[in-house]
Amino acid sequence: MHQGSRIVTLDNGFHLFTRTVGQGDVNLLCVHGGPGGTHEEFENFAEHLKDHHVRVSMYDQLGSFYSDQPDYTLPENRKYLTIDYYLSELEEVRKKLGLDHFYLLGHSWGGLLAQEYALHYPEHLQGLVIMSMIDNLDEYIDNVNREREETLSKRDVRYMKEVEAEQRFDDPKYRELVDVLNRHFAMRHPENGFQHNVSTMATPVYNYFQGDNEFVMVGKLTEWDRRADTHKIKTPTLLTFGDHDTMPLDAAERMHREMPNSRLVYTPDGGHCHSTDNPKAFFHTLGEFLDDVSSHRFKLKQAVGGHTYEEK
Structure with a gap:
């Protein structure tokens, strides 16, 4: 080979x-x-x-x-x-x-x-x-919603839902809250991973199937x-x-x-x-x-x- x-x-x-x-x-x-x-x-x-x-x-x-x-x-x-x-x-x-x-x-x-x-x-x-x-x-969506509610304050969860309803995903506070969730549940030790100066994610593919991030599942995979x-x-x-x-x-x-x-x-x-x-x-x-x-x-x-x- x-x-x-x-x-x-x-x-x-x-x-x-x-x-x-x-x-x-x-x-x-x-x-x-x-x-x-x-x-x-x-x-x-x-x-x-x-x-x-x-x-x-x-x-x-x-x-x-x-x-x-x-x-x-x-x-x-x-x-x-x-x-x-x-x-x-x-x-x-x-x-x-x-x-x-x-x-x-x-x-x-x-x-x-x-x-x-x-x-x-x-x-x-x-x-x-x-x-x-x-x-x-379905069970994934239920779980990430539960994890978000257990990790963040009620105010922050409400804020995230408002941003998502308006699709303002580049909102700075929203991005900070996504980072908090990522550090808890997506990659807990990013310092162990590889680093890039630019994003390598194929955003059109990810957005189509998933959505904006791991905690808002609205794409085709649902x-x-x-x-x-x-x-x-x-x-x-x-x-x-x-x-x-x-x-x-x-x-x-x-x-x-x-x-x-x-x-x-x-x-x-x-x-x-x-x-x-x-x-x-x-x-x-x-x-x-x-x-x-x-x-x-x-x-x-x-x-x-x-x-x-x-x-x-």
């Missing part, structure tokens, strides 16, 4: 940035969040997993960072703003990278696509990692719900969440009960981006899962809840 960065040309003519790093016979393909995030959140995975003999592949989805960025105001490009498109893109990337019997990891929006992939193409998977994503958005199909995912699966995630942990526990071949682990002091918040705990959990599945030691977890990583 080609190592390093590579541009692949899709059948639709667009170009995607891909990157493969690490040595080993365990192939892990990572799908970034957002929608509209970047592959960069996985750049340190190969180094952290080197003792587990993992080769990590990642890519920027259409519209994101180093990949082509269509003008989505053009009618002919709107067809690319669908879950079905990004699922087909994921399968095409798999083929072009020559992956089969591989592990698929999806974070947030990428975790949504990972669930869709496991339902449509299970024959290609050796293992599945769903990172900070549940199987519907229509997505796979609760009726969760039990159909038979692939050995790791469900991994931060213990302060934006995602509801009771929904994660329900998914764990319904998925016949799953393991659920919480990362302490972790938010939605818990691989950045607490990398030691996260990569211990991920490495153990990859080892267990690859060596056929994976054990079914039938307990009602997950467990939190504890430092040995």
Whole structure:
């Protein structure tokens, strides 16, 4: 398999940035969040997993960072703003990278696509990692609203709702309140993450699917719900969440009960981006899962809840 960065040309003519790093016979393909995030959140995975003999592949989805960025105001490009498109893109990337019997990891929006992939193409998977994503958005919306109300004062919550009703999302006080919530539940330790002088978020993609920020879910993804199909995912699966995630942990526990071949682990002091918040705990959990599945030691977890990583 080609190592390093590579541009692949899709059948639709667009170009995607891909990157493969690490040595080993365990192939892990990572799908970034957002929608509209970047592959960069996985750049340190190969180094952290080197003792587990993992080769990590990642890519920027259409519209994101180093990949082509269509003008989505053009009618002919709107067809690319669908879950079905990004699922087909994921399968095409798999083929072009020559992956089969591989592990698929999806974070947030990428975790949504990972669930869709496991339902449509299970024959290609050796293992599945769903990172900070549940199987519907209704429970997510309820949870982030609850987190906001429990974290901020009633006055501040009311102020945010007024701004959102008027769509004045660039209001300075509103941005400050979003930053407070992000520090509690999105990324608790941003000092561990990578830094840019400019924003790398593909805003048109994010706004279309999500909205303005993680705490105002008004985009197209509100229509997505796979609760009726969760039990159909038979692939050995790791469900991994931060213990302060934006995602509801009771929904994660329900998914764990319904998925016949799953393991659920919480990362302490972790938010939605818990691989950045607490990398030691996260990569211990991920490495153990990859080892267990690859060596056929994976054990079914039938307990009602997950467990939190504890430092040995």
